Amino acid sequence: MTAAPGHPAPGHPAAEAAQPAMNPAEDASSTEDEAPAVPAPSGHLAHTWEEARQAAFDCAAPIPAGSVPLREALRRTLAADITALQDMPHYASSAMDGWAVNGTGPWILAEPGQRLAPHQASVIVTGGLIPPGAKAVLRRESGVISKDDEGLPVLALGGGARPGEPRNGQHIRKAAEEAVAGEVLVKAGTTLNPAHLALAALGGHDHVKVVGKPVVTLLLTGSEVVDHGLPEAGQVRDTFGPQLASVVEMLGGICTRQVRIGDSYGEWLEALEDEGPAAGPDDPLAEASASALPPDVVITTGGTGVSGTDHFRRAVADLGGRLVIDGVAMRPGHPAVLAELPDGRFVLGLPGNPLAAMMALSTVGAPLLAALGHGTMPPVQEVPCGTMIEPDPGRTRLLPFRLLYGMASPSQHTGPGMMRGLASADGVMVVPPHGVQLGEAVPAFALPWGPAIPEPKTRESKSKSSPRRAGNRSAGKPAAASGPVDWSALLDQ
Numbered sequence: 001m002t003a004a005p006g007h008p009a010p011g012h013p014a015a016e017a018a019q020p021a022m023n024p025a026e027d028a029s030s031t032e033d034e035a036p037a038v039p040a041p042s043g044h045l046a047h048t049w050e051e052a053r054q055a056a057f058d059c060a061a062p063i064p065a066g067s068v069p070l071r072e073a074l075r076r077t078l079a080a081d082i083t084a085l086q087d088m089p090h091y092a093s094s095a096m097d098g099w100a101v102n103g104t105g106p107w108i109l110a111e112p113g114q115r116l117a118p119h120q121a122s123v124i125v126t127g128g129l130i131p132p133g134a135k136a137v138l139r140r141e142s143g144v145i146s147k148d149d150e151g152l153p154v155l156a157l158g159g160g161a162r163p164g165e166p167r168n169g170q171h172i173r174k175a176a177e178e179a180v181a182g183e184v185l186v187k188a189g190t191t192l193n194p195a196h197l198a199l200a201a202l203g204g205h206d207h208v209k210v211v212g213k214p215v216v217t218l219l220l221t222g223s224e225v226v227d228h229g230l231p232e233a234g235q236v237r238d239t240f241g242p243q244l245a246s247v248v249e250m251l252g253g254i255c256t257r258q259v260r261i262g263d264s265y266g267e268w269l270e271a272l273e274d275e276g277p278a279a280g281p282d283d284p285l286a287e288a289s290a291s292a293l294p295p296d297v298v299i300t301t302g303g304t305g306v307s308g309t310d311h312f313r314r315a316v317a318d319l320g321g322r323l324v325i326d327g328v329a330m331r332p333g334h335p336a337v338l339a340e341l342p343d344g345r346f347v348l349g350l351p352g353n354p355l356a357a358m359m360a361l362s363t364v365g366a367p368l369l370a371a372l373g374h375g376t377m378p379p380v381q382e383v384p385c386g387t388m389i390e391p392d393p394g395r396t397r398l399l400p401f402r403l404l405y406g407m408a409s410p411s412q413h414t415g416p417g418m419m420r421g422l423a424s425a426d427g428v429m430v431v432p433p434h435g436v437q438l439g440e441a442v443p444a445f446a447l448p449w450g451p452a453i454p455e456p457k458t459r460e461s462k463s464k465s466s467p468r469r470a471g472n473r474s475a476g477k478p479a480a481a482s483g484p485v486d487w488s489a490l491l492d493q
C-alpha cells in the first residue's frame, strides 16, 4: 500500500488537517536537516509513518512454537505443559551421609548395595540408592563403629543419636515424593524462570516447547566504521554494536549473530546469501538451538541511501526479494526499507545515521518483531506537548522528548547522527505533518528501555488523586488533551 505524502492514515489525528502534497522539485536543495519528504530513495512514494507501521505488522505471520534446549528457554513462553517423564525422584535415596539400616541396633556391617537382613547396616552417602531391605538411614553423627566379642566391626547408636532414632523411613527420600510420572510440573503459558528450567531438567527434559520468537541476525556495514577506540577523521565509531542486539531483544527478538562488512556490493550479497542453518544433523542439541537456525529477520545498518555504496535494494532484487516498505515519510529515518526474500526471511534496512536507525527500528522493526513473536501492535499513546511545533508538510517527525512538569519537551541533541537526546529521553513524540500547538495532545511511544508513557490525567482522575489541588487550582479548566492548552498538568507538579 502506498499513499500520497501529506495524507495520513484514516483515523489518525493528522488526517483531518492533512497538508497538500509537496512538489519533490521544491526539495531539490535539501540539506540533511531538510531531507526530501516525498520520494523514497528509490524514487517510489514513501509510506506514511502510520502505514509503514501497519505494513510491517501485517506482512508477518506469527512464528510457530518449537523446541529449544533448556539453556535457551529462559523467559520464553511455554507452549505445552511440562510433565514429569518419570517419577521424581525416580528411586528412593538417602538424605544423609551415614548407614542404611534394617531393624534395631547394634547392626552387623554388610557390603554397600547388598540386601540388608534384620540387624544389618551398610555405608551410604547423601543421594545414594537405598539398598533392598533397608528401613531407615542413620546419620553419621548418630552412630559409632565398635567391635563385637569376636572383634568384628559393628555399628551402634552413638552419643549424637536423638531419642527414637532411627525411625522407620527416617532420612529416606521416597521415590515419586515430588511428582509421579506424567504429572504436570509447569503449565503452558508460563514465562519460564531459571527454577522452571531446573524443574524441567529434574523431570527428565532436554528441550521444552516454547511460543515462537523471531531469530534475528545483524549485518553492520560501512568501511569507515571502527568498533573500538578513537576514530580518526573520516572514520566513525560504531554505535550499533553496543546497542542493537539489546534493543532487538527488548523488542522480542533473539539476536544470534552480528557480522561486520565493508561497503562493497560483493560483501553485501555474500552476507545476505550466507545465512543457512549451521547445525550438524547428528547433533540433536545444536539442531534446536536458536544460534543454529537460519534467521527470520536480518537487520542491516547503513547502505539504504542513493550513493554508489548503497547496496540494499540491489542485493534484495538480485536475491529475488520484494520490497515491503521502501522509505517512510518521516524524519529522521526516512530511508528505512523492509524486504522479504524468497526463502521467507525479512531484511530490515536501517539507515546508517544512529538516531535515524533507532527511529526506523521503532517504526518498522518493532511492529515486525511483534507480529512474528505473537505480540500486538506496539502502542502509541498521547502526551501533552510542552511547546508549539511548526508544520512540516508531508512528513511525520519523531522527536525524543523529556517530560517536564507533565508535558513533553523536545530533547536537545537529536540530529540524525546524534545519540545524546535519545539517551536521556522519556519517549518519542510522533509529530504529525501539520505540527502541534502548545498543550495539545501529541501521539508518542515509549522507548523499549524507558519508562511507560504516563496515562493522560483527566479532571476526574485528578480530583480522585488530589482533591485539594483539584478543588483549589484546577476547577473550571479544560481536561488534559481536550483543548489546545492545558496548564493543569503543570500546576499539578
Ligand SMILES: Nc1nc2c(c(=O)[nH]1)N[C@H]1C(S)=C(S)[C@@H](COP(=O)(O)OP(=O)(O)OC[C@H]3O[C@@H](n4cnc5c(N)ncnc54)[C@H](O)[C@@H]3O)O[C@H]1N2
Binding pocket: 032, 035, 036, 041, 220, 221, 222, 224, 225, 236, 237, 238, 239, 240, 241, 301, 302, 303, 304, 305, 306, 310, 332, 333, 334, 335, 350, 351, 352, 353, 354, 356, 416, 417
Ligand atoms: N542525496 C541524499 N543523501 C542522503 C539522503 C538523501 O535523501 N539524499 N538521506 C540522508 C539520510 S536522512 C540518511 S539517514 C542517510 C542514510 O544513509 P545510509 O543508510 O545509506 O547509511 P550510510 O551512508 O552508510 O551512513 C550514513 C551515516 O551514518 C554513519 N554510520 C554508518 N554506520 C554507522 C555505525 N555503525 N555507527 C555510527 N555511525 C554509522 C555513516 O558514517 C554516515 O555518516 O543518508 C543521508 N544522505
Ligand code: MOO
Binding pocket: 032, 035, 330, 331, 332, 333, 334, 335, 351, 353, 356, 357, 416, 417
Ligand atoms: O535524517 Mo535521516 O532521515 O534518516 O537521518
